[in-house]
Amino acid sequence: MPVHDVVIVGGGGAGLRAAIAVAEKNPSLSIALVSKVYPMRSHTVAAEGGAAAVIKDFDSFENHIYDTISGGDWLVDQDAIELFVKEAPNEMIQMEHWGCPWSREPDGTVAVRPFGGMKKERTWFASDKTGFHMLHTLFQTSLKYSSIVPYDEWFATKLLVEDGRCQGVAALDLRTGRLEVIAGRSVVICTGGAGKVFPFTTNGAIKTGDGMSLAYRARVPLKDMEFVQYHPTGLPGTGILITEAARGEGGILVNSEGYRYLQDYDLGTPLDVTDPNHPVKKSMELGPRDRLSQAFIHEQKKGRTIKGKFGDVLHLDVRHLGEKRIDSKIPFVRELAKKYAGIDPVYEPIPIRPVLHYFMGGIDTDITGATTLPGLYAAGEVACVSINGANRLGSNSLTELLVFGARAGLAAADFALNQPPVDLAPLRKQVVDEDARITRAYLTKSGGTERISTIRTEMRDTMEEGAGIYRTDEGLKATCDKLAELRERFANISLDDRSFTYNTELISVLELDAMLDVAEVVAHSALARKESRGSHQRTDFPKRDDESYLRHSMAYRGEGSPRIDYKDVVITRWPPGERVYGQEQSK
Amino acid sequence: MTETDINTTIEEVATIELEVFRYRPEKASAPSFDTFTVPLHDEWVLLDALNHIKDEIDGSLSYRWSCRMGVCGSCGMMANGEAVLTCAxxxxxxxxxxxxxxxxxxxxxxxxxxxxxxxxxxxxxRVKPWVINENGKSVEEGEYLQTPEELDDYVQYTMCINCMLCYSACPIYGMEPSFIGPAALALAQRYNLDLRDHGNEERMDILSSDEGIWQCTFVGECSEVCPKHVDPAGAIQRYKVEATNNWWKSKLMPWSN
Incomplete structure (x- = not known):
């Protein structure tokens, strides 16, 4: 039966955590877990470094809260971050009870490591495959609940809204090519981010912003979409992630002259790698990601980068850690560097460049995960609560998908319990129309001349050019214009594959459709924000402007371009201040 | 630098042919092979070649992939008869x-x-790959202590990415599809050996059944082909020893149960 109580779209960390939360709350609730890939393929799997939660006596909630607020350049909602930080340890312990193989101290307690922008060590880790272990722990745990009904390899194309409430999705079964109703009294979107709208990204192929587009088309606003995070250390060419844990363990960043260039960008004074106090927290290599990625561009302008086959690079050097420590703490870094950069980091520095990593923005939700559309919830990277503000701190996102995945699941369960049973007839009618739309646009159409890959590549290039690390009015306008052109050309697309069984080209075109929505919202939101804050850097407006922009942007789908509005940031106890890095050693 | 720039700066050195298995159930009742010529770049993996085909030559070629860094487990295929992750x-x-x-x-x-x-x-x-512990701690009671040595005892078996290469390489599974198979048995052992788990007995029925460990003749192909060095064959052997010991124990010391 396609009728459930709660429909969860997305089977990564947030979706699985939400599903388990519903199943544990009330075993009589039927849960549909709809995912375009088998859940263990979800991109949570690729997270490496760790997940933040206060667990050690030397740390405090106050530290975690303040680090995150200042890291996010004060665009963080303070009610949200406070509850997040307080609920984080229990969620992480719950993961421990479910079997997550956390790395340990010799006394058997959970080990923590330092991460960028954090005053104390609070990042729990499972070697350097933390996301992989968390995803598989959640996935395997989810198998024990018979109330979770998997819809593996089903692609949701539309939210079904009736009587002003979200009551399910239209979803394409990849095996049969059939579009079906999957109905529920509430829906939770957990489909992750949209890194694939950019050319160089740590993100896997599946990170195409599908859920953001689903909500946007249902007139739910997308919040703070101009804030996209570049991770400072991706491999050139492929964009494969080299975890921040490499720096947490003591790795250093050097330019073509072997100089630790970060000292030139207000990030502190380097200590020698043999100094017992290296690495200094919130300093140098452990500064926040936005500032480190921006430093790359400055080094490039000064001609101090290194020419590589895939453009300019800098070096991440971990050689001084020695083979034993590299193999025990960051073995995946060694494996990836050997395989995909052709160097062994035990003997050579790793070439790196900034690559698109994470969307701070997403579907606007409150602290329960509820969106502005009754019955619709969201959690994880797809959502914007917001705890990440203008720049996410490394290792907050894995914890976020636990805390807010669970919260969204519980809120969706409560909502479902208070709704009447679903009336399938009007939903079926919507799906008939949706099926006709897809068939007409892609499967029976004749005469199209555009290829998916052409439009996709041009979209990615214009995003990198206009909406990358540094932005200008002129560049953003050009990107907005280019995206409008691509949207027009998209209507003229033609597929080679018109079949039903595993038509992956059809999925690619639906993904491209979603990516064009997301790209347009990013560019227009960035154009409207005439200030520099966190990851959003405007060379024409280089200062932060709290007077005008200490506010969340809210992008609504309109006729033509998105309409950008604003919403106040929740400030409780931490008034806006300066972001200070490189000073911790003196405190 | 943009994606387009990258593609044009790569020197076109040579090409290589791929003979790709095609099966389109709606079109043909039997499989066939299509031959595609793709650029031979040093840094390209098989998956890059497949993506090149799909993007530029024939959009109807279907396959699974995502992370392209050897951890999502989607892109396993046979290359010249050998099971591989095509991204690696x-x-x-x-x-x-x-x-x-x-x-x-x-x-x-x-x-x-x-x-x-x-x-x-x-x-x-069926192997119940989750922690079974009826009288477990509550979250409020905090974490379980587990020393690095206790973690080391099972952590190798947690590394399975479910890519199924081991099933492709396993001659037993090829002949007897009811065999539970290497990855699932290794994951069962992963939980059995984790001190937080008390599910050993619950899993014994399935592991010691006709479809479980005793079908394995220790060919070892699974461990050879595993991209994550999980060593399922070792996990199965270890369980066999334990099961045998337990059997003897139950015969010689029936009171110990």
């Missing part, structure tokens, strides 16, 4: 070619390079 196998290692790309052996083919996963998913479920 380099084209240049097959030069001068041709390279024959087929779907993972021992599984039903759904379309082109996509195989059916129902059997694997069902087997995974």
């Amino acid at each position: 196998a380099f084209l240049k290692d097959y030069a001068p070619g041709p390279i024959r790309i087929e779907p993972l052996a021992n599984f039903p083919v759904a379309r082109d390079l996509i195989v059916g996963m129902d059997d694997f998913m069902e087997k995974l479920n």
Whole structure:
């Protein structure tokens, strides 16, 4: 039966955590877990470094809260971050009870490591495959609940809204090519981010912003979409992630002259790698990601980068850690560097460049995960609560998908319990129309001349050019214009594959459709924000402007371009201040 | 630098042929092979070649992939008869070619390079790959202590990415599809050996059944092919020893139960 109580779209960390939360709350609730890939393929799997939660006596909630607020350049909602930080340890312990193989101290307690922008060590880790272990722990745990009904390899194309409430999705079964109703009294979107709208990204192929587009088309606003995070250390060419844990363990960043260039960008004074106090927290290599990625561009302008086959690079050097420590703490870094950069980091520095990593923005939700559309919830990277503000701190996102995945699941369960049973007839009618739309646009159409890959590549290039690390009015306008052109050309697309069984080209075109929505919202939101804050850097407006922009942007789908509005940031106890890095050693 | 720039700065040195298995159930009742010529770049993996085909030559070629960094487990296929992750196998290692790309052996083919996963998913479920502990701690009571040595005892078996290469390589599974198979058995051992778990007995029924460990004749192909060095064959052998010891114990010391 396609009728459930709660429909969860997305089977990564947030979706699985939400599903388990519903199943544990009330075993009589039927849960549909709809995912375009088998859940263990979800991109949570690729997270490496760790997940933040206060667990050690030397740390405090106050530290975690303040680090995150200042890291996010004060665009963080303070009610949200406070509850997040307080609920984080229990969620992480719950993961421990479910079997997550956390790395340990010799006394058997959970080990923590330092991460960028954090005053104390609070990042729990499972070697350097933390996301992989968390995803598989959640996935395997989810198998024990018979109330979770998997819809593996089903692609949701539309939210079904009736009587002003979200009551399910239209979803394409990849095996049969059939579009079906999957109905529920509430829906939770957990489909992750949209890194694939950019050319160089740590993100896997599946990170195409599908859920953001689903909500946007249902007139739910997308919040703070101009804030996209570049991770400072991706491999050139492929964009494969080299975890921040490499720096947490003591790795250093050097330019073509072997100089630790970060000292030139207000990030502190380097200590020698043999100094017992290296690495200094919130300093140098452990500064926040936005500032480190921006430093790359400055080094490039000064001609101090290194020419590589895939453009300019800098070096991440971990050689001084020695083979034993590299193999025990960051073995995946060694494996990836050997395989995909052709160097062994035990003997050579790793070439790196900034690559698109994470969307701070997403579907606007409150602290329960509820969106502005009754019955619709969201959690994880797809959502914007917001705890990440203008720049996410490394290792907050894995914890976020636990805390807010669970919260969204519980809120969706409560909502479902208070709704009447679903009336399938009007939903079926919507799906008939949706099926006709897809068939007409892609499967029976004749005469199209555009290829998916052409439009996709041009979209990615214009995003990198206009909406990358540094932005200008002129560049953003050009990107907005280019995206409008691509949207027009998209209507003229033609597929080679018109079949039903595993038509992956059809999925690619639906993904491209979603990516064009997301790209347009990013560019227009960035154009409207005439200030520099966190990851959003405007060379024409280089200062932060709290007077005008200490506010969340809210992008609504309109006729033509998105309409950008604003919403106040929740400030409780931490008034806006300066972001200070490189000073911790003196405190 | 943009994606387009990158593509044009790469020197076009040579090409290589891929003979790709095609099966389109709506069109043809029997599979066939299509030959494609792709650029042979040093840094390209087999998956890059497949993506090149799909993007530029024939959009109807179907296969699974996502992370392209060897951890999501989607892109396993046969390359010249050997089960590999196509994101981790380099084209240049097959030069001068041709390279024959087929779907993972021992599984039903759904379309082109996509195989059916129902059997694997069902087997995974049957070994109960989750912590069983009726009288476990509450979250408020905090974490379980586990020393690095206790972690080391099972952590190798947690590394399974469910890529199913081991099932493709396993001659027993090829002949006897009811065999629970290497990955699922290794994951069962992963939980059995984790001190937080008390599910050993619950799993014994399935592990010691006709479909469980005793079917394995220790060929070891699974451990050879595993991209994550999980060593399922070792996990199965270890369980056999334990099961035998337990059997003798129950015969010689029946009171110990």
